[in-house]
Amino acid sequence: MKIKDITNYLEQLAPLPFAEDFDNVGLLIGSPNTTVNGILVTLDTLEKTVDEAIQKGCNLILSFHPIIFSGLKKLNGNSYVEKVVLKAIKNDIAIYATHTALDNVNRGVSAKMCEILSLKNTKTLLPKKGMLKKLTTYVPSKEAGPLRKKLFEAGAGNIGNYDNCSFNTTGTGTFHANENANPVLGKRGELVHEEETCITVTFIAYLETAIIKCLLENHPYEEVAYEVITLDNSYQDIGMGMQGELEQEMDAKTFLKEVKTKFKTKCIRHSAIANTPIKKVAVLGGSGAFAIGQAKKQKADAYISADFKYHDFFKAENEILLVDVGHYESEQFTKNLLVDYLRKKFSTFAIILSEESTNPIYYI
Incomplete structure (x- = not known):
């Protein structure tokens, strides 16, 4: 199992595009192609966290908070952040952070x-705005069913507890192919009238590249007519x-x-x-x-x-x-959430809940 296999699964729970603009999430240290020996799950990554990972044979730390938040201009070990980064690199330990990507999902x-x-x-x-987009495209009516199915498989048409959602209208499309075209229907130089279905689906914005790729690969026309607009609707799931x-x-x-x-x-x-x-x-x-x-x-x-x-x-x-x-107290159960999520999928190596408290605040 590679690190990228773990992180790809984590990003099904908390897609990185859901993170706030100020944040620093994802794989902060290490290569996605490294083989995973064990995962240590923690709220914060401190030196003692890296020591715990070493002691327990884990080469991937899954941390809620990112140890690298803003840019590092040097690595001299003069701050707790630099010390953690240096120790992790020296011991070939990767660090991945979810932070506000996990804050912004309804299972987080x-x-x-x-x-x-x-x-x-x-x-x-606080539902987010600007997270939904709408795709409208036009396809010969006899091809509408297969194309809709492919778009749904790519992630379009999911609204809350419902999937395979679309709106469809039928009308007549016209087109004229010039001498350089290779029309699927009709002939060059001929004005074609074709019964077409207008398919409209919504999707989460970060899926746009995958959905447009799916559309272009599965649409029968040589030139695909489509429109994508960003909706102002709030998205309850984010x-x-x-x-x-x-x-x-x-x-x-x-x-x-x-x-x-x-x-x-x-x-x-x-x-x-x-x-x-x-x-x-x-x-x-x-x-x-x-x-x-x-x-x-x-x-x-x-x-x-x-x-x-x-x-x-x-x-x-x-x-x-x-x-x-308290900050730590409000987030303390997050590492349990992540451990439970990972253990449902992966059972071939250790997924360990960190025993170290990283709360920097004490009470008397």
Whole structure:
């Protein structure tokens, strides 16, 4: 098994194009053609993480956070980042990071938080826009079925819980082939009227290259007429954060105690407690102050995230209970999610959950 076999599978769960523009995801160190001996899954990659990988015979570290976030201008070992990179290279250990690619999928970081809280009726808190495109093409009606099938196989026509979605209309197409053409229908110099089907399908933007390639390879015409446009629709399956409902509503103090227990933290920071019971809960792993407004807009009773600043808590305005469980604490179950996902597919080598805590914050 090569590293690329592992990463290709991971990118089915968290496609790299879903990552935020500021992020640095994918294979950060190592060759995709290296044979994998074992995988160590961790939240962060520190020197002790590389040491653990060496000790356990793993030559691939799957890290949620990227150790290389911005450009490195030198490798002298003067910072913790440089030390990690140097040690990994010296010991032939590859490092792969998922970060916001995994944040933005509905089976990712925030979904795991929902699972920990036993939330039901979950959906994305901040669906992304600009992630959907629409393809329209025209094909002889008798060829429409086979072409649609190929486009569906390439990933077009998936909408939420539905697949093989398309819209089709029938009309008359006309074309005139010049002396340099090799028409499939009609003859050079002849005006052809052909019954055609207009096929319209939507697809996720990052699949565009594969879908257009599929179209051109399977369309019967020498010259293929098609249009691709970007839709302004939000895409519910891609975006930051999740929201859902508790099985039973509870008072705020009981809810906070439950959160403290389930997220294994010694300290929770929160906004003022109102008399409103908690039923609808929004969550977002990591630094989530930017989504406070959206959580309020969605009428959440509580919003759980991390890294709220002093003035962020004023935004509660007695409309929502803001709960800061800590950055590490909000994302701590992500490595379990990744281990479970990998073990379903690969069983021929070790997939090890890191035993090292990489939380840089301590409480007294």
